[in-house]
Amino acid sequence: MHASVRFVVAIVAMVSSAAHAAAGSQPVRPPAGPVADTGRFGPRTEINAANTPGDNDSVFRIVSPGSYYLAQNISVPAGFAGIEISSSDVTIDLGGFRIAGFFGEGGVGIRVASQQVQIFTNIAIRNGIIRQCNRGIEVGNFGVSGIEAHNVLISGIKMDLVRSGVFARRAVIEGCNVRAREIGYSLIESMINGSTAVLYDSGATSVAFDLAQSSANDCTAASEDNASGSVGFELTTSRVGSSQAAGVPIPFRLQFTSLATSCYGIPAAGNSVSADSDVFDSNFGGMTP
Amino acid sequence: MRPIIAASLFVVPGLASAQNLQPPAGVPGETGRFGVATEINADNTPGDANSSFKIRASGSYYLSRDVLVQPGFVGIEIAADSVTIDMNGYTIRGFFGVGGFGIAPQDGASAQTFTGFRLHNGHIREVQDGFSARRPIPQQGETVLEEALVEDMTFDVTRQGVQLDGGVVRRCAVRTLGDGVIMIGGIVRDSSVTLAGTGRGGGFGLSEASAVNCIVRADDPTDKSGFSGLRSSITECTAVAVADGFVLIDGMAARCYTSAPNAVQFLGQVSFFDCNFP
Numbered sequence: 001m002h003a004s005v006r007f008v009v010a011i012v013a014m015v016s017s018a019a020h021a022a023a024g025s026q027p028v029r030p031p032a033g034p035v036a037d038t039g040r041f042g043p044r045t046e047i048n049a050a051n052t053p054g055d056n057d058s059v060f061r062i063v064s065p066g067s068y069y070l071a072q073n074i075s076v077p078a079g080f081a082g083i084e085i086s087s088s089d090v091t092i093d094l095g096g097f098r099i100a101g102f103f104g105e106g107g108v109g110i111r112v113a114s115q116q117v118q119i120f121t122n123i124a125i126r127n128g129i130i131r132q133c134n135r136g137i138e139v140g141n142f143g144v145s146g147i148e149a150h151n152v153l154i155s156g157i158k159m160d161l162v163r164s165g166v167f168a169r170r171a172v173i174e175g176c177n178v179r180a181r182e183i184g185y186s187l188i189e190s191m192i193n194g195s196t197a198v199l200y201d202s203g204a205t206s207v208a209f210d211l212a213q214s215s216a217n218d219c220t221a222a223s224e225d226n227a228s229g230s231v232g233f234e235l236t237t238s239r240v241g242s243s244q245a246a247g248v249p250i251p252f253r254l255q256f257t258s259l260a261t262s263c264y265g266i267p268a269a270g271n272s273v274s275a276d277s278d279v280f281d282s283n284f285g286g287m288t289p
Numbered sequence: 290m291r292p293i294i295a296a297s298l299f300v301v302p303g304l305a306s307a308q309n310l311q312p313p314a315g316v317p318g319e320t321g322r323f324g325v326a327t328e329i330n331a332d333n334t335p336g337d338a339n340s341s342f343k344i345r346a347s348g349s350y351y352l353s354r355d356v357l358v359q360p361g362f363v364g365i366e367i368a369a370d371s372v373t374i375d376m377n378g379y380t381i382r383g384f385f386g387v388g389g390f391g392i393a394p395q396d397g398a399s400a401q402t403f404t405g406f407r408l409h410n411g412h413i414r415e416v417q418d419g420f421s422a423r424r425p426i427p428q429q430g431e432t433v434l435e436e437a438l439v440e441d442m443t444f445d446v447t448r449q450g451v452q453l454d455g456g457v458v459r460r461c462a463v464r465t466l467g468d469g470v471i472m473i474g475g476i477v478r479d480s481s482v483t484l485a486g487t488g489r490g491g492g493f494g495l496s497e498a499s500a501v502n503c504i505v506r507a508d509d510p511t512d513k514s515g516f517s518g519l520r521s522s523i524t525e526c527t528a529v530a531v532a533d534g535f536v537l538i539d540g541m542a543a544r545c546y547t548s549a550p551n552a553v554q555f556l557g558q559v560s561f562f563d564c565n566f567p
Contacts, residue, residue, distance in 0.1 A: 067378025091378025
């Protein structure tokens with residue numbers, strides 16, 4: 001019996017085993033004494049020189065599990081990372097603050113790093129701005145260094161004037177906006193929802209969404225300069241749904257058994273769909289694979 | 290006629306905005322946005338014989354530090370209706386390979402059902418089961434957290450990531466040596482499962498439930514399955530690097546994709562729409 005069939009049987013077995021006050025209309029009567037912590041601004045750890053000192057290639061470095069937040073903007077010198085993560089089980093709330101490099105001089109907004117080959121897990125990064133960096137968020141190196149983070153949540157990050165936005169593997173990304181010169185998002189075995197990538201000053205190898213064994217939903221790719229050869233969605237063994245690419249010479253390129261549903265990709269002439277890929281309910285300018 | 294009606298919809302609010310504000314008489318009501326929450330600690334939520342902390346009253350709770358789960362214990366036990374936990378970015382952590390639950394309903398003398406549970410914003414790792422809505426009570430049945438909401442969480446566990454009895458799972462990332470997300474009723478969406486290790490494992494198991502926009506992948510595809518559904522609907526989901534992609538007994542799959550060698554297996558009345566199952 002296949003593992004999956006056993007899985008279904010197990011579910012079937014599980015199935016078979018198987019006062020609100022009207023406060024809204026009341027006057028406010030605060031309790032006596034000091035106001036208690038609501039948790040929203042709970043006792044997390046501030047990212048600063050005292051709590052999270054950097055090293056020779058990072059402004060700040062997180063080496064212990066915990067919940068961290070920014071309380072100020074960060075400047076990133078060339079060759080440095082604004083925040084380096086060297087631990088599993090880390091949540092970073094950027095608190096709406098900004099990590100900024102010096103345009104054209106390199107630097108990474110947030111990355112995972114270690115002295116040895118290691119895979120960290122359970123990382124969450126939320127709510128902030130990264131700009132003028134070589135790379136915005138680098139939590140997957142795709143085996144080059146062997147140092148990666150898996151099981152990553154990235155949400156509500158805006159990246160502007162970066163060479164590349166997000167490099168991730170086994171991540172869930174939601175509500176991010178990237179304005180990048182080369183690559184918006186480069187994802188392996190990941191999922192991205194409700195996000196945008198705009199290519200500026202791009203070249204023939206620029207890609208807004210570069211997906212391998214990944215999925216994208218409700219995403220938008222665009223180009224400011226419509227550079228010849230740049231791609232909106234590049235899919236390798238991946239799925240894209242309810243997304244659009246406009247003003248990009250090659251809006252969609254599907255290869256190695258990929259799937260696009262309910263997508264919009266103009267100009268039609270630029271789309272490329274391999275024979276083993278499928279397109280349904282989409283407007284690729286009358287193109288039928 | 291229609292343009293006139295449409296235009297009037299814009300005009301009327303415009304007129305209203307030009308008038309003086311007339312706040313209602315009396316004291317403003319509580320909005321709840323800045324309400325008082327309770328810290329989960331030994332004073333406010335003491336544990337019992339098999340839990341690190343136990344929540345016994347309805348309310349809004351938060352973590353201000355990591356929680357350590359002793360072998361066989363539950364990190365946070367729930368014994369009340371209408372409980373919300375903001376994990377505030379912290380972690381519930383067990384000892385790898387020695388059991389334990391992250392969050393689960395209490396085990397008591399008799400089976401009970403609690404409703405209105407909500408969990409968000411944290412990590413659970415190295416326990417046997419991350420979040421389990423069911424807890425067996427010997428010879429009494431089960432205690433159940435019914436229709437719970439679990440969101441913005443990561444799980445890294447040894448047996449089972451999330452198991453819900455109705456309710457909603459969204460924006461969760463699960464890494465497991467066993468099974469990822471099991472839904473008995475309810476819906477899971479915008480979530481991912483990584484099947485780690487070399488043993489048997491299943492990504493999403495659905496019984497009369499829905500999965501929307503989810504993804505499964507495995508470290509080693511051998512004996513790993515992506516989505517298994519019994520009278521369930523699976524929409525815009527992806528299974529890669531697994532042996533079995535989609536297994537359905539009655540139900541449907543729409544706009545789904547897999548690269549699995551055994552792309553689809555089905556029994557009963559099953560419909561497929563706009564899928565790419567190579």
